[in-house]
Amino acid sequence: MKLERLVKPYYDALEEGRVLARRCLECGAIEFPPHYACNTCGYHATEWVELSGHGWLKTVMLPANTTADSRLSSSGPYAFGEVEFDEGVTTNVVIYGINRKKRKILREKIANGEKVGVHKRIVDLGGYKGLHFELDEGE
Ligand SMILES: [Zn+2]
Structure with missing residues (x-):
């Protein structure tokens, strides 16, 4: 099992704006x-599958210092959070468009059981692409 063989198709797909995961056979x-x-x-075999790139915000947390990572903050305010993909898997990501005030509103929505939609925003991180998210329109 070589890590590069698994990581390369994932990053190649990001270059094309697609998000790949593995599905258990x-x-x-x-x-x-x-x-x-x-x-x-625990099964040993999985296959590539493309995710929609859409999901739901489960938790939201501001970075300790919003200027900590200039590659991120140059794209506007952002937060960290847990996103559950439409396909059901949860991951920790960066979400753009969330400042302190917005975070408070979003936390209240989540606490009230309202769904907060997010979608992929693929960002150039200096030589490779990273999978980040932004709020759906109207959130
Ligand atoms: Zn399985």
């Missing part, structure tokens, strides 16, 4: 970030 669980083996049932 046994139980159908989605693995993201991609893994060769299934973390849900």
Whole structure:
């Protein structure tokens, strides 16, 4: 098992604006970030699958210092959070468009059980692409 073989298709797809994950051939669980083996049932074989790139914000947290990472802050205010993809897998990401005031509103929505939609925003991080998110329109 070579890490590069798994990581390269993922980053190649990001260059094309697509988000890839692995799906278990046994139980159908989605693995993201991609893994060769299934973390849900332990089966050894998974296949590539493309994710919609849309999901739902589960938690939101501001960075300790918003100027900490200039590559991120140059794209406007951002926060960290947990996003659950439409496909059901949860991951920790950067979400743009969230300042202190917005975070408070979003936290209240989430606490009230309202869904907050987010979608992929693929960002150049200096030689490679990173998968970040931004709020859906109207959120
Ligand atoms: Zn499985």
